[in-house]
Amino acid sequence: MPPPNTPEEGLASPPTTATLALRPITRDLEMTAASPPAVAAIPAVDLRALEYEGNVDENLICPICRVALVAPVITNCDHVFCQKCLVQAHTLNPVCPVDRQPLLKLSAETRPAPKLVANQLDNLTVRCPNRPRGCDLVVARSLVENHVSRYCDKTLVPCPHPSCDKTIARKDVGKGCLHYEASCEFCEQAVQKADLETHRDMECPNRKKDCELCGAEFVRSKQEDHTNECPEVEVTCKFAPFGCHRKMSRRHMGEHCERCDYRVVGPVGEQLAELRAEMTALKEKDRLKDRRIKFLENRGYSAPAATEHMSDISLPGAPAAPETAPYESRDQYFLSLFETMESKVERLSSALSEVEGRHTMMLFNETMPLKDQLTEIRSTLGVLGMHVRWLMNFRLQERGRVLGGSGSPSMPGSMGTNQEGSSDSNLPRRLSDNMREHPRGYDQTDDDQERRKN
Structure with missing residues (x-):
């Protein structure tokens, strides 16, 4: 089409x-x-x-x-x-x-x-x-x-016969003139051939029939449609291509398929069917490509410059006969290419959106470990800063003791240092400081006696 x-x-x-x-x-x-x-x-x-x-x-x-x-x-x-x-x-x-x-x-x-x-x-x-x-x-x-x-195949169009001024449905144009009397197979009434289908579906007194299996009433001309839906018709299991040979009524087939032994291989079979469908579609694309090339050559139109980029465009609805052109005019052909490219652009846009979402998730997953490492580095820097401050305070305390014990006059800066050292000496000492100044084996009483003698 x-x-x-x-x-x-x-x-x-x-x-x-x-x-x-x-x-x-x-x-x-x-x-x-x-x-x-x-x-x-x-x-x-x-x-x-x-x-x-x-x-x-x-x-x-x-x-x-x-x-x-x-x-x-x-x-x-x-x-x-x-x-x-x-x-x-x-x-x-x-x-x-x-x-x-x-x-x-x-x-x-x-x-x-x-x-x-x-x-x-x-x-x-x-x-x-x-x-x-x-x-x-x-x-x-x-x-x-x-x-x-x-x-629309139901539209009434002029009869193709040149001497007939009546109308028929578009789907019956290829059948020639249908304005002659025919007998209905259900009621044997004489009607025109063009109106026979409508008569059988809407007007025939014997158009309806009861199903012998389920008892439902259906139109005789639609018997095939009713057979495809009748719950009492015996059908084969949907896993029959994989080895299941069970047959039963359609209304019991659903329960059987849920516990069928071959249901395990069903997904694999569906994938194989999809692959076959893709192969068929590719073959159809290749066939349509050859027909488009033949069509352009026969009509004398120059092929587009970007033919290699359009070779994978599918043109649905082309006629099946290879000797006829798939389109009636050049405008139809190029308009179909334009609409196909437009649909491709929409699919590419959705694919780009999906890729953008995936990249966003990848960046998010990659930045999370970096954030954890930065947090760990910040905590390490905090601990190092605390140790540096403690060492500086300890150094200032040591300098204050040395200046206080020498008793030598000091400059105003040194006085401030002594005062600071004296103020720092009043601070509680850590156990690690005492252990550093008085190692094991050191007796505090000997130090006191030596101080009394002096």
């Missing part, structure tokens, strides 16, 4: 909400009155009839039609309306529908709504208009027109 929002060659893309909002109102009126009705192969999507997913903000509701704004315009009195709603209301009464202020000329007194309002409207999620025919896609409102006009 080509990338979304890619205009085809020779066809104009359908107008978006922002494009409609930028057109002047007077020009829109002139085009509506003067231009002849165009023959559209696919009818345009009515944005007012869309079914929104969830509740729409009240600020995005048009005060006139009470649905989400379409091509919003804002008046000089700061009220927002749908463009067509305001034009219709102005033809009846040239005043603002909210505060009744006069609006003499719409082109001069109105302007497109701010881009923020248009972006909020484009981001609203809506259901596909072909939901009654079986399309369950939920898409942004800005992409619903492109989806319906180009990609």
Whole structure:
């Protein structure tokens, strides 16, 4: 499938909400009155009839039609309306529908709504208009027109037969003209072949059937879907590729898988399956690369200069036939490359964020031991400073004793030193000092007797 929002060659893309909002109102009126009705192969999507997913903000509701704004315009009195709603209301009464202020000329007194309002409207999620025919896609409102006009397989398109003026679903275009009568296999009623599937699913009186195993009622044409969900259908164990041969009903298989003897090798098998899937994806990339090269050569386009950097870009949805070009135009091809590179940039951004987080943790783990070492060094320096101060005090005490015992006159500085020494001598002495001055074997009484004789 080509990338979304890619205009085809020779066809104009359908107008978006922002494009409609930028057109002047007077020009829109002139085009509506003067231009002849165009023959559209696919009818345009009515944005007012869309079914929104969830509740729409009240600020995005048009005060006139009470649905989400379409091509919003804002008046000089700061009220927002749908463009067509305001034009219709102005033809009846040239005043603002909210505060009744006069609006003499719409082109001069109105302007497109701010881009923020248009972006909020484009981001609203809506259901596909072909939901009654079986399309369950939920898409942004800005992409619903492109989806319906180009990609939805339930959209009604003109019959490919040149002499048939009816419509068929897009998914049946390759089957040729289906507007002939066929018999329903369930009720044997004659209906057109194009409507046979809808008849079997919605209108056939015998379309429903009771399951022989579980008794549940299902549509006959959806029997295969019911078989894949029926709880009484006998299935094989999910570890059958690894050697388990047990078969039982689907509702009992869950209990068996929890205690299956082969569940131990299940993770290894899953890894092998992932490796096989990666190998298949790489082969598909290589095949698409060769097809892109052939496509560029056949169309006469010069390959990009950075082909070696784009060779690993996967282009999903390319046709399977190798003889046909994977894209209808050069613009589609390069736009697909751009979107793929944009997704790659997003993945690289997330990878860089993850790497940054890892580096932060590594720096944190490396700085923690450094902080512990710094704390230990600070504590060691504190202990060394304490010892140095104690040694300095001890040195000052020794100098004070020497000066006090000599009795020689001293200078004022020495007097201060004596005073300091005398003051320090009154301090309690440590046991280590006494042991240093009086080693073992020294008798204090001998020292006292010698002092009395003198």
